Amino acid sequence: MTTTAELQALDAQHHLHPFTDHGDLAKKGTRVIDRAEGVFLYDSEGNKILDGMAGLWCVNVGYGREELINAATEQMRQLPYYNSFFQCTTPPTIELARQLSELAPAHINHVFFTGSGSESNDTIFRLVRHFWACKGKPEKKVIIARNNAYHGSTVAGASLGGMKPMHEQGDLPVPGIERINQPYWFGEGFDEDPNAFGLRVAQELEAKIKAIGEDKVAAFIAEPIQGAGGVVIPPETYWPEIQRICDVYEILLVADEVICGFGRTGEWFGSDYFGIKPDLMAIAKGLSSGYLPIGGVLVADHIAETLKSSGEEFYHGFTYSGHPTAAAVASANLKILKDEGIVERVKNELAPYFADKLKQLADHELVGEVRTLGLLGAIELMKDKSKHEFFENKGAVGTLCRDISVGNGLVMRGVGSTMILSPPLVIKKEEIDLLVERARKSLDDLAIRLKA
Numbered sequence: 001m002t003t004t005a006e007l008q009a010l011d012a013q014h015h016l017h018p019f020t021d022h023g024d025l026a027k028k029g030t031r032v033i034d035r036a037e038g039v040f041l042y043d044s045e046g047n048k049i050l051d052g053m054a055g056l057w058c059v060n061v062g063y064g065r066e067e068l069i070n071a072a073t074e075q076m077r078q079l080p081y082y083n084s085f086f087q088c089t090t091p092p093t094i095e096l097a098r099q100l101s102e103l104a105p106a107h108i109n110h111v112f113f114t115g116s117g118s119e120s121n122d123t124i125f126r127l128v129r130h131f132w133a134c135k136g137k138p139e140k141k142v143i144i145a146r147n148n149a150y151h152g153s154t155v156a157g158a159s160l161g162g163m164k165p166m167h168e169q170g171d172l173p174v175p176g177i178e179r180i181n182q183p184y185w186f187g188e189g190f191d192e193d194p195n196a197f198g199l200r201v202a203q204e205l206e207a208k209i210k211a212i213g214e215d216k217v218a219a220f221i222a223e224p225i226q227g228a229g230g231v232v233i234p235p236e237t238y239w240p241e242i243q244r245i246c247d248v249y250e251i252l253l254v255a256d257e258v259i260c261g262f263g264r265t266g267e268w269f270g271s272d273y274f275g276i277k278p279d280l281m282a283i284a285k286g287l288s289s290g291y292l293p294i295g296g297v298l299v300a301d302h303i304a305e306t307l308k309s310s311g312e313e314f315y316h317g318f319t320y321s322g323h324p325t326a327a328a329v330a331s332a333n334l335k336i337l338k339d340e341g342i343v344e345r346v347k348n349e350l351a352p353y354f355a356d357k358l359k360q361l362a363d364h365e366l367v368g369e370v371r372t373l374g375l376l377g378a379i380e381l382m383k384d385k386s387k388h389e390f391f392e393n394k395g396a397v398g399t400l401c402r403d404i405s406v407g408n409g410l411v412m413r414g415v416g417s418t419m420i421l422s423p424p425l426v427i428k429k430e431e432i433d434l435l436v437e438r439a440r441k442s443l444d445d446l447a448i449r450l451k452a
């Protein structure tokens with residue numbers, strides 16, 4: 001059997017990791033995750049770790065689901081792969097498109113398949129411009145996005161995203177993208193009433209459209225709740241105002257549902273939770289609970305009709321668009337979510353329980369704010385909460401807290417100095433208790449380390 005040290009050495013020799021400082025990684029050695037069951041991971045040293053992040057916001061039905069394993073095995077035996085180019089399709093692809101149309105808001109009945117969330121947003125980037133060109137308005141090209149947004153890591157995804165360090169490497173964003181502020185009340189609007197703040201940042205969209213000219217703006221894209229940006233939950237006033245502005249100026253509203261989709265908020269989509277009517281929705285992650293890579297763009301009827309009647313080809317697509325095995329797994333995943341009433345259970349039982357328990361951490365000396373919505377949570381750490389003073393080096397504190405937490409048997413992720421959580425949607429109440437217990441112990445340990 002290969003030892004952990006041998007695996008780490010080979011990994012260091014041959015594997016370039018995503019979003020990783022390899023000098024730093026070489027010092028510590030990578031953690032080798034070996035197997036998983038339910039909401040627990042096991043590493044190569046035999047440590048059992050509660051996965052408070054559902055992998056990377058995706059393993060919504062938990063690990064080890066036989067239904068998904070069987071769906072993949074059966075489909076691979078029948079037809080592992082075929083493409084959807086050249087006037088072809090496969091039965092699992094059709095079935096998944098049907099199911100998604102049923103689950104999506106009533107005005108959405110088409111899907112364009114991709115292999116990931118980034119590819120979904122790249123598709124959106126090209127599709128909104130092609131759409132307006134088909135409508136005879138080719139000058140409607142600019143896409144408005146938000147600071148600190150995350151829309152993936154491809155050229156268009158990183159460009160639409162608002163992560164400064166990503167832009168600095170390689171001259172991003174590409175042209176044609178404008179940006180407004182995020183609805184991050186705790187960090188950027190603390191002196192204001194939250195609802196007044198929500199309205200004010202939403203109205204930045206209107207000001208931006210007027211500055212550019214509505215005849216030049218194609219779309220506005222945002223995550224219903226900003227995930228990788230630190231679980232930024234907008235005030236109640238925010239989304240209705242954004243919807244109003246998009247309607248008035250005929251701007252396509254794009255919801256990046258890659259995290260919020262498939263039950264995370266206690267509704268099927270974040271857009272359902274906030275009562276908005278997007279023209280396009282990016283999906284991935286929870287679509288297959290991460291068992292196989294698959295994503296897509298849900299397309300409103302009026303856009304699909306425009307494409308279909310344009311008399312033109314949309315020159316876009318991927319080898320793995322509508323991959324039959326990935327589609328079969330995604331369908332089986334949706335069936336589990338429906339049959340087990342998981343989305344309703346998140347809404348009625350788990351979200352209130354998670355909110356109640358996690359908010360108990362707000363009394364901790366290091367915790368400035370705890371916010372939750374559905375099964376998304378954020379614990380915002382502060383240097384001195386009585387003065388609303390943040391740490392100078394937020395990233396270092398967040399990383400230290402993450403490492404302590406993993407050592408204590410809980411995966412939390414640090415975004416700056418905000419610890420974020422997104423557990424599998426099948427987590428049990430006693431597992432939520434364990435999660436909060438380990439989070440508190442990690443905060444206590446962090447306080448000791450910071451004082452030393």
Ligand SMILES: *Cc1c(COP(=O)(O)O)cnc(C)c1O
Nearest residue numbers: 116117118150151152256258259
């Ligand atoms: C993860 C994520 C993406 C990118 O998805 P990939 O599958 O990693 O390409 C896009 N948007 C949001 C909101 C995400 O969280």
